[in-house]
Every structure is written in C-alpha cells, then in structure tokens.
Amino acid sequence: NAGVMQNPRHLVRRRGQEARLRCSPVKGHSHVYWYRQLPEEGLKFMVYLQKENIIDESGMPKERFSAEFPKEGPSILRIQQVVRGDSAAYFCASSPHFGQGRTMSSYNEQFFGPGTRLTVL
Amino acid sequence: GNSVTQMEGPVTLSEEAFLTINCTYTATGYPSLFWYVQYPGEGLQLLLKATKADDKGSNKGFEATYRKETTSFHLEKGSVQVSDSAVYFCALDSGGGADGLTFGKGTHLIIQP
Numbered sequence: 001n002a003g004v005m006q007n008p009r010h011l012v013r014r015r016g017q018e019a020r021l022r023c024s025p026v027k028g029h030s031h032v033y034w035y036r037q038l039p040e041e042g043l044k045f046m047v048y049l050q051k052e053n054i055i056d057e058s059g060m061p062k063e064r065f066s067a068e069f070p071k072e073g074p075s076i077l078r079i080q081q082v083v084r085g086d087s088a089a090y091f092c093a094s095s096p097h098f099g100q101g102r103t104m105s106s107y108n109e110q111f112f113g114p115g116t117r118l119t120v121l
Numbered sequence: 122g123n124s125v126t127q128m129e130g131p132v133t134l135s136e137e138a139f140l141t142i143n144c145t146y147t148a149t150g151y152p153s154l155f156w157y158v159q160y161p162g163e164g165l166q167l168l169l170k171a172t173k174a175d176d177k178g179s180n181k182g183f184e185a186t187y188r189k190e191t192t193s194f195h196l197e198k199g200s201v202q203v204s205d206s207a208v209y210f211c212a213l214d215s216g217g218g219a220d221g222l223t224f225g226k227g228t229h230l231i232i233q234p
Binding site: 091 | 221
C-alpha cells in the first residue's frame with residue numbers, strides 16, 4: 001500500500017538550469033498539493049491540482065514555476081532558470097477528494113511524501 | 122487571511138518530562154486543526170487532528186484540544202521519550218482544501234536522555 005512517492009529525493013542544479021520534481025500520489029487519490037519549505041520555516045502552500053486541472057495556484061511564484069498533473073503519470077513541479085533562493089525542500093501531498101462546501105467537518109486529510117531537497121549551486 | 126502561530130524552538134527537555142507546545146490560529150469559518158511531526162530527513166506525518174470545537178485529538182501519548190474560545194490547539198504529552206525528538210508543525214485547513222493547509226513555522230523538540 002504505497003504512500004506518496006517523490007523523486008528525486010535530492011536534486012542539485014546550477015543557477016540557470018531547470019529542475020523537475022515528480023510526485024506520485026497515493027493510489028486512487030486525484031488531488032495533489034505542492035508545498036515549499038525554506039530553511040527554518042514552515043511549509044508554504046504553492047499549488048493545488050486535480051487531474052488535468054490547476055485548481056489554485058495562489059502560492060506559486062508568477063515566473064519560472066509551473067505545475068501539472070496529467071491524466072496519466074505523476075504530478076510535475078517545474079522550475080525554470082533556477083536561482084539560489086529556490087533551494088528548499090519541496091513536499092507533495094495527496095488527498096482522495098475535494099470537500100463539498102465549507103461545513104464544520106469538511107476537510108480532506110493530506111498525505112505527505114518524503115520531499116525533494118533542491119540545492120542550487 | 123489564515124495564520125498559525127506556534128512557540129519558537131528549540132525546546133529541550135529531559136526524558137519523561139511533561140511537554141507543551143503552544144499553537145494559536147486565526148481563521149475564518151470552521152477550520153480543522155492538525156499537528157504534524159517531521160523526523161530528520163523525512164516528510165511530514167500526521168500526528169493528530171481535530172475537526173470541530175472541543176474535539177480532542179490524540180495519538181502516541183500526544184493530545185491536543187480544539188479550543189475555539191481561545192483559538193488554540195496546544196500539543197501536550199505527559200512523559201516524553203528520546204524518540205519524540207523531531208520538528209512539530211501546527212496546521213489548519215479552513216475547509217474544503219482548496220487553498221491547502223496553513224502551517225506554523227515548526228517547533229524543534231530535543232529530548233535528552
């Protein structure tokens with residue numbers, strides 16, 4: 001019963017290169033979230049995706065960052081022309097379904113992957 | 122907007138000591154509240170949760186009670202072990218999950234034998 005898988009676990013890039021981070025959700029989960037954890041900080045929400053749709057990208061930097069969750073295959077977080085400030089741990093989480101409205105008990109437990117630690121030299 | 126504030130670390134305790142990690146939140150509506158634990162080099166694991174006021178979440182000897190009147194969700198354990206050493210994150214979900222979880226900055230807990 002595999003949990004959320006992320007690869008690579010560690011990624012080293014030079015400034016200006018591209019970074020591709022992959023996330024395979026729990027089997028049967030159709031919702032994926034990406035978070036970034038900067039050193040000494042908590043996790044910050046970046047983007048929320050369903051299969052083939054971006055639902056909320058309010059936490060994503062406007063430039064150089066993009067995310068997708070295709071019908072088949074893993075979710076991809078792509079960072080173009082990386083800079084040193086992109087060095088962080090990137091975590092993916094998945095959940096089974098979207099809550100219906102904002103009732104007192106509507107929430108979807110998110111299951112987190114082990115993260116990808118990106119280092120930009 | 123939503124926010125979570127938790128006590129700064131590191132918190133250093135001796136084995137078998139009593140633990141409290143404070144967490145307060147600001148949110149609209151009826152958030153669900155969580156504590157996650159992150160062991161060195163690993164991802165986050167859900168420790169416990171509470172989805173409505175006065176609920177108590179508990180797991181592995183840890184407890185936290187959802188206090189709407191004080192907007193708090195403090196984490197407690199009666200007797201900590203060395204294996205509890207980790208970073209603990211308080212988080213909230215404002216409902217529906219559309220904007221992800223809002224996390225505190227984390228509290229690094231160090232338990233000395």
